[in-house]
Amino acid sequence: MRRIQAGNALSAFGLGFTVPYLYVYVAQVRDLGATTAGAVLAVFAMAALVVLPFTGRAIDRRGPLPVLVGAALLAAVGALAMGLASGVPSAVLAAALLGAGTAVMQPALATMIVWCCSAEGRTRAFALQFFLQNLGLGIGGLIGGQLVDESRPGSFLLLFSIEAAMFVVLAGIAATVRMPRTAAITDSRPGESEVHGRGGLRALLGHRAMVQLCVLGFVLFFACYGQFESGLAAYGTEAAGIEPATLGMALAANTAVIVVAQFVVLRFVERRRRTRVIASVGLLWAVAWLFAGYAGLGHGSQAMATAAFITTYGLFGLGEAMLSPTVAPLVADLAPESMVGQYNSAFALVKQLALAVGPAVGGPMGAALHGPYIVTFVLFSLGISVLALRLGRGLTAAQDHPHLAAKSRVVAQHRPERQPVESAA
Template identity: 80%
Template sequence: MSVSRVAGAAMRRIQAGNALSAFGLGFTVPYLYVYVAQTRDLGATTAGAVLGVFAMAALVALPFTGRVIDRKGPLPVLVGASLLAGAGAVAMGFASSVVAVVFAAALLGAGTAVMQPALATMIVWCSDPSSRTRSFALQFFLQNLGLGLGGLLGGQIVDKSRPESFLLLFGIEAVMFLVLAGIGLTIRLPRPATPVGAPAQGTAKGGLKALLGHKAMVQLCVLGFVLFFACYGQFESGLAAYGTEAAGIEPATLGTALAANTAVIVLAQFLVLRFVERRKRSRMIGAVGLIWTVAWLLAGYAGLGEGSQAMATAAFIATYALFGLGEAMLAPTVAPLVADLAPESMVGQYNSAFALVKQLALAIGPAVGGPMGAAWHAPYIVTFVLFSLGITVLAVRLGRQLTPMQNQPYLAVKTRVVAQHKPVEQVGTAV
């Protein structure tokens, strides 16, 4: 079997497993707070602590994950993480005490966090720079589709007065993780390809020191923190609090807004991809900053109270929709860029470092945005308008650190077409 056929077969299995695990997460994530606080009657404080443990478990596990991936390969890490998450889901379904739910949350949080860099590294190994953009876009599409469908079906099953309904939800989630582990055991990975513009392998053995010495990667991590802090870190905390307190949004409308976000991602992902993949990555990330600036201004309008409640509600839903458009633009841009910056022997460490940055943003974002959104309405909007504009500034600065091929991988496709008659050495020199 040719390398391309091996990679194609592996990629199909990876994407299928990715979709199924997202489907399982969608069954439980929206209802975890209700389950701990109300169904198990452990209180809001314990429920908040459980959500915090999710983040802390990821922060503890991820610093070690990348080096293990690079030494042992992503497959064993994925299978181990899937089994760990499955055990956490089962434990959560049976947990009825504070100690039990915290322990289950630690298993579940660590397992699901470690899966992400393992899956990302597998996608890198099974793609080349010309196909990587579409591969990561498909992963993001399937994740959101799986989460959306899982949440929708889970909502039809869940009953906060019946613990057994949650046991069914967590059982389905555990089965999905076991299926992912089973799929992982059937995958035959090709040898990893060297990312575009990456340093030679001999320069990649410095671990964290080498990563911190890579200026473009450090700038991308800073940019990533701002991206996740200003968007995902606010969805279910600061922005939700602002909507209900300042804009008078009904709690049910928050679900509609989140559905609009998911719908835009699912419907627009591949239309956006055709626009994004031929353009400079730094410019597309900068454009996302401008789109999100408009989104935050719409949220500000919703909270002014100048128009009707219907107009405020429409503006608030449009805010979430615009966030979805930006997310669809980022999916084929940021994750492939992490891969293309990584030396061949450090792909796992680069993916894990970026996942760690994301988790930090998701942990700090609600802690900062929640109180601001609930009490300091105008400063909250101004702060995140400035953060969004900061995304554009940081993206422009990052673009200056990237090689032409890292910033616009479509050039590699054009170069190969133009240079087919040239010897391999000449093509490599051109790149």
């Protein structure tokens, strides 16, 4: 588990070097124009949508290790190719390789975490993964910002080379991992269930709780991540008069809240029902959107608007810290023995769809329809709470409240039994 988490942190560190600067690199440094830059970003997202439907079955049939190693090497090739790209075809091809590789790594890493810990330990394992991802992205972005220079294309080649090196390191670390053969992961290994070979999309769509969780996940990602760098950013600059530099501060505040609050929040989260925690996140994000509404629609000073806008991103970060130990472990607990990879891939696909649809819907609304934009996403946030509570009705105690279920099993196992008193005769 330590090796998996270390590799996860290093890959996030590499991504942090380049993700914030990809648009600038294609449009301005390589002088390919805004249209090409938008196409490259679209290909980056579409590549994930193409490969994820096939990723889960590959993980369940071959295991997550070879899939992760292959994806990391593919992403490394894509990153290096992006640093060397000088024309439209090469930039688009590099974006496709990079997007496909990074997309496949997510469910592969999640499945490895499931294999390496018990059901009771998944909450903390996924919380640690999310913490390290954000820490790596934040540190990578900060260092990358100091190295990048728009007047020197070589500085961007350095960034992409560092990203490629991090992916190679991830592949190397993953190749040394030996999955433990313990009872904790027996039920998560492929080929040990009657469902094996009969699973696939039909079995997943027939699992009502998983379908409900996918719908809930789409709304979660659509109302949060899908708005960060599109609709909410457009709303902030157009309605609230936020400077571009302040957007960077708001994103930094989001990451800082996650890093600082993750393990404090974990103590609160792991002793409560997962669906109620998700429902409380919906209420918290509704408040965050009201702060955004005040920033753009209120009549206070610019300083108050800026503070309210940064608070919006901070509240989003607090909600994300509450979700990381609940949603991903719930996906794993819902999955049948032989379909852990397919369930993780399906949920990753839902996330990618939300990240693709979110900017397309939120961007124009945030830029032009300021009042309707805030009202819409306050309602979406409240919808998260409703969907979460409905999901909770169909979950078992072990799925919705694993801490209490584990405690009950331990008590039952160690309960002393009265021994009959045998007669001396």
